[in-house]
Amino acid sequence: xxxxxxxxxxxxxxxxxxxxxxxxxxxxxxxxxxxxxxxxxxxxxxxxxxxxxxxxxxxxxxxxxxxxxxxxxxxxxxxxxxxxxxxxxxxxxxxxxxxxxxxxxxxxxxxxxxxxxxxxxxxxxxxxxxxxxxxxxxxxxxxxxxxxxxxxxxxxxxxxxxxxxxxxxxxxxxxxxxxxxxxxxxxxxxxxxxxxxxxxxxxxxxxxxxxxxxxxxxxxxxxxxxxxxxxxxxxxxxxxxxxxxxxxxxxxxxxxxxxxxxxxxxxxxxxxxxxxxxxxxxxxxxxxxxxxxxxxxxxxxxxxxxxxxxxxxxxxxxxxxxxxxxxxxxxxxxxxxxxxxxxxxxxxxxxxxxxxxxxxxxxxxxxxxxxxxxxx
Amino acid sequence: xxxxxxxxxxxxxxxxxxxxxxxxxxxxxxxxxxxxxxxxxxxxxxxxxxxxxxxxxxxxxxxxxxxxxxxxxxxxxxxxxxxxxxxxxxxxxxxxxxxxxxxxxxxxxxxxxxxxxxxxxxxxxxxxxxxxxxxxxxxxxxxxxxxxxxxxxxxxxxxxxxxxxxxxxxxxxxxxxxxxxxxxxxxxxxxxxxxxxxxxxxxxxxxxxxxxxxxxxxxxxxxxxxxxxxxxxxxxxxxxxxxxxxxxxxxxxxxxxxxxxxxxxxxxxxxxxxxxxxxxxxxxxxxxxxxxxxxxxxxxxxxxxxxxxxxxxxxxxxxxxxxxxxxxxxxxxxxxxxxxxxxxxxxxxxxxxxxxxxxxxxxxxxxxxxxxxxxx
Numbered sequence: 001x002x003x004x005x006x007x008x009x010x011x012x013x014x015x016x017x018x019x020x021x022x023x024x025x026x027x028x029x030x031x032x033x034x035x036x037x038x039x040x041x042x043x044x045x046x047x048x049x050x051x052x053x054x055x056x057x058x059x060x061x062x063x064x065x066x067x068x069x070x071x072x073x074x075x076x077x078x079x080x081x082x083x084x085x086x087x088x089x090x091x092x093x094x095x096x097x098x099x100x101x102x103x104x105x106x107x108x109x110x111x112x113x114x115x116x117x118x119x120x121x122x123x124x125x126x127x128x129x130x131x132x133x134x135x136x137x138x139x140x141x142x143x144x145x146x147x148x149x150x151x152x153x154x155x156x157x158x159x160x161x162x163x164x165x166x167x168x169x170x171x172x173x174x175x176x177x178x179x180x181x182x183x184x185x186x187x188x189x190x191x192x193x194x195x196x197x198x199x200x201x202x203x204x205x206x207x208x209x210x211x212x213x214x215x216x217x218x219x220x221x222x223x224x225x226x227x228x229x230x231x232x233x234x235x236x237x238x239x240x241x242x243x244x245x246x247x248x249x250x251x252x253x254x255x256x257x258x259x260x261x262x263x264x265x266x267x268x269x270x271x272x273x274x275x276x277x278x279x280x281x282x283x284x285x286x287x288x289x290x291x292x293x294x295x296x297x298x299x300x301x302x303x304x305x306x307x308x309x310x311x312x313x314x315x316x317x318x319x320x321x322x323x324x325x326x327x328x329x330x331x332x333x334x335x336x337x338x339x340x341x342x343x344x345x346x347x348x349x350x351x352x353x354x355x356x357x358x359x360x361x362x363x364x365x366x367x368x369x370x371x372x373x374x375x376x
Numbered sequence: 377x378x379x380x381x382x383x384x385x386x387x388x389x390x391x392x393x394x395x396x397x398x399x400x401x402x403x404x405x406x407x408x409x410x411x412x413x414x415x416x417x418x419x420x421x422x423x424x425x426x427x428x429x430x431x432x433x434x435x436x437x438x439x440x441x442x443x444x445x446x447x448x449x450x451x452x453x454x455x456x457x458x459x460x461x462x463x464x465x466x467x468x469x470x471x472x473x474x475x476x477x478x479x480x481x482x483x484x485x486x487x488x489x490x491x492x493x494x495x496x497x498x499x500x501x502x503x504x505x506x507x508x509x510x511x512x513x514x515x516x517x518x519x520x521x522x523x524x525x526x527x528x529x530x531x532x533x534x535x536x537x538x539x540x541x542x543x544x545x546x547x548x549x550x551x552x553x554x555x556x557x558x559x560x561x562x563x564x565x566x567x568x569x570x571x572x573x574x575x576x577x578x579x580x581x582x583x584x585x586x587x588x589x590x591x592x593x594x595x596x597x598x599x600x601x602x603x604x605x606x607x608x609x610x611x612x613x614x615x616x617x618x619x620x621x622x623x624x625x626x627x628x629x630x631x632x633x634x635x636x637x638x639x640x641x642x643x644x645x646x647x648x649x650x651x652x653x654x655x656x657x658x659x660x661x662x663x664x665x666x667x668x669x670x671x672x673x674x675x676x677x678x679x680x681x682x683x684x685x686x687x688x689x690x691x692x693x694x695x696x697x698x699x700x701x702x703x704x705x706x707x708x709x710x711x712x713x714x715x716x717x718x719x720x721x722x723x724x725x726x727x728x729x730x731x732x733x734x735x736x737x738x739x740x741x742x743x744x745x746x747x748x749x750x751x752x
Contacts, residue, residue: 078684081656081657081684084656085653085656088649088652088653088656089653090649103685110689110690110691111650111653111687111688111689111690112687112688112689113656113657113685113686113687114685114686114687115684115685116683116684116685273464273466274487276464277461277464277465277487280457280460280461280464280489281457281489307492308454308457308491308492309479309489309490309491309492310489310490311487311488311489311490312487312488313486313487313488314486314487315486
């Protein structure tokens with residue numbers, strides 16, 4: 001194995017696959033990035049218990065030569081170290097060569113790194129799923145879908161199902177829901193073609209967060225492949241495969257109220273600033289329960305902590321309709337929801353003081369729901 | 377106590393004194409900022425076991441009105457919380473008022489915070505030292521002096537003296553030395569007037585680091601007051617007082633060699649990049665000892681770790697004189713030294729493979745010294 005490659009291209013590819021590197025693992029070889037050099041280009045693979053990422057770097061892109069391959073071959077190179085070496089190689093090209101099947105030499109400028117490698121023959125054989133008829137979705141839409149739902153996945157491993165995002169298809173709609181049983185996020189994406197086969201899966205929230213970080217740089221279509229226990233996202237010569245969580249996700253359709261007695265429309269950034277300030281008292285104190293006292297002409301947002309003090313903020317809604325209530329809930333949930341919504345205005349819709357309320361925007365595809373707590 | 381003040385000015389002052397706030401303390405009141413409102417302006421005080429910071433905010437600055445004082449008085453306000461509230465108050469003015477001697481109300485825009493205060497009568501009485509004939513030094517020079525020496529203070533509390541910077545005066549020179557016994561930093565500042573009284577003190581490195589962070593924003597003269605066990609830095613209505621470390625600092629004058637058999641001049645940034653890359657292998661490995669093999673036309677910098685691999689970098693000095701050696705030392709020490717020097721070029725001067733070597737620049741007031749380790 002011996003090749004010379006544009007460092008910026010190689011670094012970006014290594015950076016992508018390194019998101020699947022294991023840090024703590026009973027299999028040390030999973031700290032390596034498997035590097036397979038063929039005549040057409042380089043395949044890079046990294047894997048951990050949840051996800052596998054495989055990226056192909058083509059020899060040429062749009063007529064631009066990316067690399068020169070002198071010798072094909074494979075190596076299992078320590079992933080983190082390779083990434084850091086490339087990050088600090090202030091050089092246009094880097095050259096990699098395998099020696100004695102157990103060391104890789106990385107050279108650039110006046111620098112030469114020799115890294116001990118793992119035995120590539122011991123790298124586990126990970127099969128990647130594929131299908132001829134994948135679900136297709138734009139990368140930006142997929143990233144938005146993830147960001148707007150993943151806030152509500154549970155971090156509590158005692159109910160593993162709730163640590164995932166539930167995805168299912170109804171006709172030509174892909175529906176995504178996450179809930180930790182205190183709040184819920186729901187997003188609907190319209191597919192270009194209706195699907196006939198039944199799809200209803202649970203994808204680990206952490207996998208989706210890693211995927212979302214890679215998607216940031218892309219602006220094209222993603223193909224989604226499914227198997228009974230795997231999901232794979234394919235885009236730009238990259239396959240991101242995650243295990244699925246088995247089990248039956250709770251039915252969340254009934255949870256979102258449809259009729260509301262009170263609607264408040266507010267400036268999103270203004271409300272973020274208010275909740276952010278009010279939350280200052282919750283950080284050091286025992287409670288993070290804020291109260292909304294909704295009057296005809298204004299809403300008072302408040303938080304009281306006997307040890308620390310109290311804060312009240314007044315906010316004048318842009319529009320308001322319906323009867324008045326007083327409601328208490330976790331300030332963090334509202335802040336998370338407001339931050340992933342994208343319109344300038346948000347509408348809070350209430351049905352009662354102890355009933356869930358929703359936060360929506362002009363973009364009707366996304367709904368955030370929060371369960372209130374009883375307050376005195 | 378009741379006043380209205382320009383938030384930007386008040387926030388900056390609170391930010392400055394908050395560097396002396398205690399986080400863990402047997403005296404909870406030291407989590408407060410003592411706020412004394414007089415007819416002329418506001419005094420703010422915070423204190424911990426090592427330092428006390430007192431700042432005065434004048435009612436008017438250059439004819440600009442900073443505050444309106446409606447009622448004088450004192451309060452001991454929770455410091456961290458006050459700082460965070462002001463940081464998030466997107467308002468030109470904030471108003472503070474004391475209620476029932478135990479709560480302070482902070483109002484701005486549509487926000488109202490009521491914070492429980494400490495009993496200001498219980499705030500310890502901290503005397504600040506002063507003198508009619510302080511040492512005077514420019515803020516930028518003082519900041520540079522701190523940054524260029526404090527890297528070498530010891531973090532090991534078993535020899536408390538070495539956790540401080542030794543300062544003494546010889547005629548019109550202020551000399552500062554720090555050493556953790558593996559490396560040494562020395563800086564000389566010329567004073568505008570010679571001093572006759574003997575001065576030789578040890579200032580805690582941590583105190584100087586906090587001072588340096590406040591100095592960043594200033595560009596004027598600092599007056600330094602001394603007492604047998606305290607040092608106070610006075611500038612821009614602010615007094616920063618630190619305890620001194622008692623004891624006798626080791627004599628460091630003999631440690632810096634004066635004659636060198638080999639001198640290498642290199643581009644500082646190029647050398648930083650080289651050491652930074654070579655150090656990649658030390659992070660994950662057992663050793664952080666790098667080797668310099670100095671040949672006539674080039675220097676090879678290398679690090680070898682049996683488990684991880686090895687790295688060699690070649691660097692061509694801009695100038696070189698003297699006989700050749702091979703020397704090993706801790707890469708972190710060289711990186712620290714290079715980063716606080718300010719010239720484009722640095723010169724490394726050696727006397728032998730197991731003798732200390734120095735790093736100097738065109739600015740002859742600063743010397744960095746490193747002890748090598750024996751290598752095979």
